[in-house]
Amino acid sequence: MRFQLEKYKGIHPGIILERLLAKKEIAQRPFALSIGEHLQTINAITKGRRSLNTALALKIEAALSLEEGALAFLQTYYEIAQMKKKALHTPNxxxxxxxxxxxxxxxxxxxxxxxxxxxxxxxxxxxxxxxxxxxxxxxxxx
Structure with a gap:
């Protein structure tokens, strides 16, 4: 997945998570239970309403056999993109x-x-x- 990370920079990791779960035909509720998280937390992340902390990113990556740090990397670049977007909409x-x-x-x-x-x-x-x-x-x- 390393080479694919570049094209996902700036996208909320929850969107990627939602696509991965759909691709593997895993529902959010059983997935949340399998990693010991609340369904509401996973749902908020997949809808882009909540950021993904590092500890949860590591749990999700392990459960989905993703490269370690991939989702945390995406979260960081999403936050950078949001900060740049905000900076463009602020006067001096x-x-x-x-x-x-x-x-x-x-x-x-x-x-x-x-x-x-x-x-x-x-x-x-x-x-x-x-x-x-x-x-x-x-x-x-x-």
Whole structure:
């Protein structure tokens, strides 16, 4: 499986796990019981709602005869992909004063979902540098 790992980089390991179980015709419930885990845990992982910790990855790999560390490798690269995706959707925070967002942690702002409130706050309380950074970051429609 070593040569195949490259093409799966950035994909949640739960998706790969779900495909492997389907390919081997193993249902989630008996699989979860066989490795001593809760069905809800396996289900959340296969749906991509939960990350895969190293201990559980090793259990799953042993049960499915996978190369040791394969799923942990996929989880790491999935997290890297998510961080890169998040970094693309964040303006240059050095151009924005933290006091502008005094009531929230500026590093946890969802710039895509909360854009209306962000635009309003920057245009009401921000200086020209902050307004320009917002213009550079946001697309013209917003």
């Amino acid at each position: 925070l050095s151009h924005l004063r933290k006091s502008l967002f005094w009531d929230t942690d500026i590093s946890k702002i969802n710039w895509d979902k909360q854009y209306r409130a962000i635009i309003q706050r920057v245009y009401e309380r921000g200086n020209e540098t902050e307004k320009q950074e917002l213009i550079n970051f946001m697309d013209k429609k917003r």
